[in-house]
Amino acid sequence: MGQTSQSSGPRMVAAAFSVNGRAVRVDADPRESLLDVLRERLALTGTKKGCDQGHCGACTVHVGGLRVLACLTPAVQADGQEVTTIEGIAGEGGTLHPLQQAFIEHDALQCGYCTPGQIMSGLACIAEGNAGDEETVREYMSGNVCRCGAYVGIVAAVRQCALRAGA
Structure with missing residues (x-):
């Protein structure tokens, strides 16, 4: 019989970045998407979850001035970057x-x-x-x-x- 390994859960990684000009710090599972962090942790629900596979573009945000699909971008990749969502473009x-x-x-x-x-x-x-x-x-x-x-x-x-x- 094979042994089962017990894990204490995913290793969390700290990420500090700016969202629409506001500094944020999150501890995230390295697999957690930027989309999920924006919507579920930061309550920025303007960015939509469409297909969650990078096919529809509904989750497009800017990271470091470049457009990215937030559903495919690990939140930890935003570390040290400026993230702009639809909520951040109004005057x-x-x-x-x-x-x-x-x-x-x-x-x-x-x-x-x-x-x-x-x-x-x-x-x-x-x-x-x-x-x-x-x-x-x-x-x-x-x-x-x-x-x-x-x-x-x-x-x-x-x-x-x-x-x-x-x-």
């Missing part, structure tokens, strides 16, 4: 970010579930210099799925925001 007094406003103007949301991830990807697309034309926006936003099919409005909103920003 003073909750003023909508220009891309959020463009989503409204272009009817780029229907059910709204994918919208936070779409906006975070759109911001990265603009910052990366990949919003010069509709085809490029579509290509660089292709990892974000909208089950409602609001792609025409999403692309128009990203392009409008990019043009207004001079990108």
